[in-house]
Amino acid sequence: MSQQLWAPSAALATLKQRAEILATIRSFFASKGVLEVETPSLCRASVTDVHLASFKTRFVGPNNQDGLDLYLQTSPEFAMKRLLAAGSGPIYQLAKAFRNEESGRHHNPEFTMLEWYRPGFDEYALMDEIEQLMQLLLQCAPCTRVTYQQVFVDVLGLDPLSASLEELKQCASEHGYSDIANRETHPDTLLQLLFCMEIEPKIGIDAPCFVYHFPASQAALAKLDEADPRVAGRFELYYQGMELANGFNELTDAKEQASRFEQDNQLRVQMGLSPVAIDQHFIAALQHGLPQCSGVALGVDRLIMLALNKSHISDVLAFDVGRA
């Protein structure tokens, strides 16, 4: 890799392989009759998730002399669900996504996301389809599946659905995180700490691993499981130390969705973060009616890193943020 900053961070041969992988993804969906769409990167609203930071900018122009705040999208989720509500049928998008405050070996503030939605699929059917794509692109072993609860029990001997805050603190302290555990008051932060640091490095080594049935408190935009409302229809995919994808059996209830957004914003204010404009177009689309569907967002740059055996995201980007 050249140290000269005008030059690409990825090798040209890598960029050719990258283009081939993107072409394979497009033909995969074309053969299944899934429609490619493009939705805005700049929107009036953004995600309220307290752990995601959006870039905000200001549009000034005709009809907006006084300026209009616009956010670069952290994922194309809301706009794609509006298309689904309008009756688009199955859709996919290869979109640029933007996340502030994220940079590192597996993160670039601007990255490529593959997001797709399947009306009529539950999370298990969608996991099957993701697995087909993994086999096609990575020629990997068949994926394994484990529930969030089971993987905690297997690795840490702890039930994440029933453990008290004290039990979580004790477990975190035993694994060397006492400084964080002593001060932490949110059980989910401790669950995320234990998951990221202790569980993730031990799963998905030989084959990609789906972890499903995340706790209801980490449902994000997934609906709760009908048989066991302690868990949500949310899953993640891990492979060789990389978080590759996050999927949902999508929440279709407008009221529930609006209330989750408002709770996020209250939490943002408590944490000293700015509240984010709630996407009223998205809420209106849910009120109109989102068909039951499952959807997933997959980090394309990371997928390419795995396919080409690269250790840094900048190795697969024409220009990483340091050269942008």
Next chain:
Amino acid sequence: MANYSTNEFKGGLKIMLDGEPCAILENEMVKPGKGQAFNRVKIRKLISGKVLEKTFKSGDSVEGADVMDTDLAYLYTDGEFWHFMNNETFEQIAADEKAVGDNVKWLVENDVCTITLWNGNPIAVTPPNFVELEITETDPGLKGDTAGTGGKPATLSTGAVVRVPLFVQIGEVIKVDTRTGEYVSRVK
């Protein structure tokens, strides 16, 4: 001293941890797509020299350490302290045995060393990357050996022991890499 947020973490930053000044060696962000971010940080404790891994919750802050490096020439030792001087201001600083540590064997008079100061007190002494020292003791080498076949141990004037090629003899001055403790060449 200022506090540093995890967003400001980078290699070289000096922070306080468990009452000891530390240098950050590596900082890796661990951020799930949904959920709290963490920083996995590799740290060297500057007094004990221990390297360890520590995890911080992103957004937390830690106290900075008032640590600075200064280049000073080594003068002499009185047995208890090792004395160094700033060649421009002629100001002198004395480092104790703990600060000098194992590097005592690389201290050559008038060589400029890096002295790490914490709150103004020396806590570490780093010699130049290369020093020149005289051999005081080594076995006579085999005549005709020039390439060196594994070499032999040689004791230097400071007490350091390095492996040298067989042809190098007592009384010769050699150049040594202090980072690896390896022989580099003879000095004419």
